[in-house]
Amino acid sequence: MSDASNAPAHRPDWPVLGIAAALAAIAAIVLWETAHMSGAGSYARIGPAAFPYAVAGGLAVLAVLTAVAGIRGSFPAREHDEFGPMAWIVGGLVGQMLLLNTAGFSIATAVLFAGTTRGFGRGPLWLTFAVGFGLSLVLWLIFARGLQLSLPAGPIERLFG
Numbered sequence: 503m504s505d506a507s508n509a510p511a512h513r514p515d516w517p518v519l520g521i522a523a524a525l526a527a528i529a530a531i532v533l534w535e536t537a538h539m540s541g542a543g544s545y546a547r548i549g550p551a552a553f554p555y556a557v558a559g560g561l562a563v564l565a566v567l568t569a570v571a572g573i574r575g576s577f578p579a580r581e582h583d584e585f586g587p588m589a590w591i592v593g594g595l596v597g598q599m600l601l602l603n604t605a606g607f608s609i610a611t612a613v614l615f616a617g618t619t620r621g622f623g624r625g626p627l628w629l630t631f632a633v634g635f636g637l638s639l640v641l642w643l644i645f646a647r648g649l650q651l652s653l654p655a656g657p658i659e660r661l662f663g
Contacts, residue, residue: 518572522565529561590621606656607646611638 536554571577594617601610615634616627624630642659645651653659 512575515572515575515577518577519569522569522572525561525565525568529558529565532558532561587621587623590617593617594621602654604656606659607642607653608635608638608658609656610654611641 532554536551536558539551568577594614597617598610598614601613612631612634615637616631619625619630619634620627625633639658642653642655643662646653646655646659647662
């Protein structure tokens with residue numbers, strides 16, 4: 503008798519295969535866009551298209567390796583998802599995107615900072631917002647005033663204008 507009938511049947515890890523398909527699709531898009539770049543190598547043997555081709559090749563290799571791990575079922579076990587912390591982080595990011603043009607860089611980025619730190623279980627919300635606001639304002643001053651880069655300015659940043 504064969505021991506093959508007693509061996510447990512392993513099934514492919516479908517989420518891992520989905521990730522492999524997404525990596526392959528991104529590699530294909532990068533290849534397609536790079537191949538259709540205007541003037542991509544007209545002046546040099548190794549030009550601006552070399553790096554995107556290397557990135558696409560790396561993504562394709564990762565897609566194949568991920569697919570092999572998914573088919574074999576040898577992908578590491580995933581941890582349990584904690585939706586509360588993820589909601590705080592995503593909420594902070596959404597808050598930043600919604601507030602960036604109206605409230606300005608400092609307030610919007612403070613919302614992101616506070617949401618992220620709350621998601622990681624750190625500090626009271628009011629304190630993390632205050633720390634995030636202070637850091638964001640310093641960054642805004644460095645980039646907008648010191649380096650003359652354009653960052654969204656709200657009412658607080660206009661005080662420094």
